[in-house]
Amino acid sequence: MGRLRVGVIGCGGAATGHAAAMASGSDFEIVGLAEPNPEHLDLFRTRVPMVAEVPAFKDAEEMFNGVELDAVTVVTPHTLHHPIVMSAIKANLHVLCEKPLTCVSGHARDIEAAADAAGVTVMVRYQRRFFSPYRYMREAIANGEIGELRSIMISCGQRWLRGTAGSWRQDPSLSGGGMLMDSGSHLADMLLWLVGQPVETVSALVDNAGSPVDINTAATVSFAGGVQGQFGVVGDLATTWMEHVIVSGSTGLLRYETEPQHPWRADG
Numbered sequence: 001m002g003r004l005r006v007g008v009i010g011c012g013g014a015a016t017g018h019a020a021a022m023a024s025g026s027d028f029e030i031v032g033l034a035e036p037n038p039e040h041l042d043l044f045r046t047r048v049p050m051v052a053e054v055p056a057f058k059d060a061e062e063m064f065n066g067v068e069l070d071a072v073t074v075v076t077p078h079t080l081h082h083p084i085v086m087s088a089i090k091a092n093l094h095v096l097c098e099k100p101l102t103c104v105s106g107h108a109r110d111i112e113a114a115a116d117a118a119g120v121t122v123m124v125r126y127q128r129r130f131f132s133p134y135r136y137m138r139e140a141i142a143n144g145e146i147g148e149l150r151s152i153m154i155s156c157g158q159r160w161l162r163g164t165a166g167s168w169r170q171d172p173s174l175s176g177g178g179m180l181m182d183s184g185s186h187l188a189d190m191l192l193w194l195v196g197q198p199v200e201t202v203s204a205l206v207d208n209a210g211s212p213v214d215i216n217t218a219a220t221v222s223f224a225g226g227v228q229g230q231f232g233v234v235g236d237l238a239t240t241w242m243e244h245v246i247v248s249g250s251t252g253l254l255r256y257e258t259e260p261q262h263p264w265r266a267d268g
Helices: 013-023 038-047 060-066 078-090 105-118 132-142 184-195
Strands: 004-009 028-034 071-074 094-097 122-124 149-158 199-207 216-223 228-234 241-249 253-257
Touching: 004 013, 004 060, 013 028, 013 038, 013 071, 028 060, 060 078, 071 078, 078 094, 078 105, 105 122, 132 184, 132 241, 132 253, 149 184, 184 216, 184 228
Parallel strands: 004 028, 004 071, 071 094, 094 122, 149 228
Antiparallel strands: 149 241, 199 216, 216 228, 241 253
């Protein structure tokens, strides 16, 4: 089998990593770019010079009709994911989509059903599933190294409110939500992946911190079998970035955290 022919849909900042990784490998060939904004396209070509000569199209449909494709990577604002992914499935293409897959649960079910019917693969870019600490925790839970799983607490904090000011990420019509829908969805994915059981109940508190979208979220999740999950998302963190996980079992505990942050105040 030859290289997979891939089209990039959306040529903003996040697409740079997707395209650079694929263009530098031997398994993929980027054959088309779909981007309506000429300035974004020019900057993208500068950042990823390997695609400088790849043909560009104003939208996904035009690209589907203009080049032969096997797969696409979707790197657009969140609320555009559903129609684009559904269109790609209709074109019988495999899809790698940036998170979140959709902003509405019913849309995600639509995609799942359509992909199954078409026999194509749709994958969401939740890269923490490939991070060594999380893979170790999942294996340790599955192997019973901490006994019976009882609870998982997971949290992250970023300067998200400040860092995304003025961007589409704080425009609900494009983002579909705030920090929880964006970086926080990684935590939801990890919680579901580590527990591996159906969710029974969810309760949450949300604070917009003056933004049109959610900034801070605290949630409790109850799973079938009795496991309890808690996750917290802080989008107006005073310091730079943090991520913590505590997995509790009947005979042991797993703990992961980013580099410890010392006590810190904005005034130094």
